[in-house]
Amino acid sequence: DQQVKQNSPSLSVQEGRISILNCDYTNSMFDYFLWYKKYPAEGPTFLISISSIKDKNEDGRFTVFLNKSAKHLSLHIVPSQPGDSAVYFCAASAGSNDYKLSFGAGTTVTVRA
Amino acid sequence: GAGVSQTPSNKVTEKGKYVELRCDPISGHTALYWYRQSLGQGPEFLIYFQGTGAADDSGLPNDRFFAVRPEGSVSTLKIQRTERGDSAVYLCASSPDLAGGPQGEQFFGPGTRLTVL
Numbered sequence: 001d002q003q004v005k006q007n008s009p010s011l012s013v014q015e016g017r018i019s020i021l022n023c024d025y026t027n028s029m030f031d032y033f034l035w036y037k038k039y040p041a042e043g044p045t046f047l048i049s050i051s052s053i054k055d056k057n058e059d060g061r062f063t064v065f066l067n068k069s070a071k072h073l074s075l076h077i078v079p080s081q082p083g084d085s086a087v088y089f090c091a092a093s094a095g096s097n098d099y100k101l102s103f104g105a106g107t108t109v110t111v112r113a
Numbered sequence: 114g115a116g117v118s119q120t121p122s123n124k125v126t127e128k129g130k131y132v133e134l135r136c137d138p139i140s141g142h143t144a145l146y147w148y149r150q151s152l153g154q155g156p157e158f159l160i161y162f163q164g165t166g167a168a169d170d171s172g173l174p175n176d177r178f179f180a181v182r183p184e185g186s187v188s189t190l191k192i193q194r195t196e197r198g199d200s201a202v203y204l205c206a207s208s209p210d211l212a213g214g215p216q217g218e219q220f221f222g223p224g225t226r227l228t229v230l
Contacts, residue, residue, distance in 0.1 A: 100146070
């Protein structure tokens with residue numbers, strides 16, 4: 001069963017505007033959340049993460065928000081750039097001794113010029 | 114420096130055959146992970162190693178799948194009696210130590226696309 005869900009398979013946004021990607025999880029043991037970005041024919045690359053003790057983490061144009069009570073997180077990209085066009089995966093891990101990541105199905109972002 | 118490399122990049126085989134997929138982690142990384150990504154899905158955990166030993170193989174789908182890392186560096190994922198449902202991209206990742214949360218990130222290779230006809 002999918003413990004991490006990304007319900008929007010695709011998102012199209014105009015260059016310069018904000019991209020908002022959503023992710024929901026079901027496992028209450030998850031305490032660390034990551035976003036990975038993937039270009040075609042390449043492996044996923046780490047983008048940004050957040051611990052369950054925080055509700056926001058910001059890194060340049062990327063901000064991740066966590067709502068633990070709703071088991072929901074989102075990634076905001078602002079302003080969106082053409083190079084941001086990629087597949088974005090939400091991932092989660094449970095506990096300091098659990099090293100396997102559970103991934104969502106991904107959201108394909110297309111930034112239009 | 115060099116990232117994680119995986120060979121072959123593509124593998125086409127017939128149902129029932131045996132295949133081996135190779136992963137070369139980043140030099141010095143002690144932890145190594147295998148994931149499988151089916152079409153339209155996110156990566157799914159298979160197994161991870163700390164050094165030479167499999168620390169967690171709970172994601173291997175059945176006993177046709179086996180992975181080794183005899184010298185604590187290169188790893189091989191072995192699939193016996195392949196089935197059409199095994200068709201997927203097999204991703205390998207490595208990290209300086211066990212990671213996946215606040216301990217640090219996993220660095221992924223480009224994957225091997227396996228097609229079972």
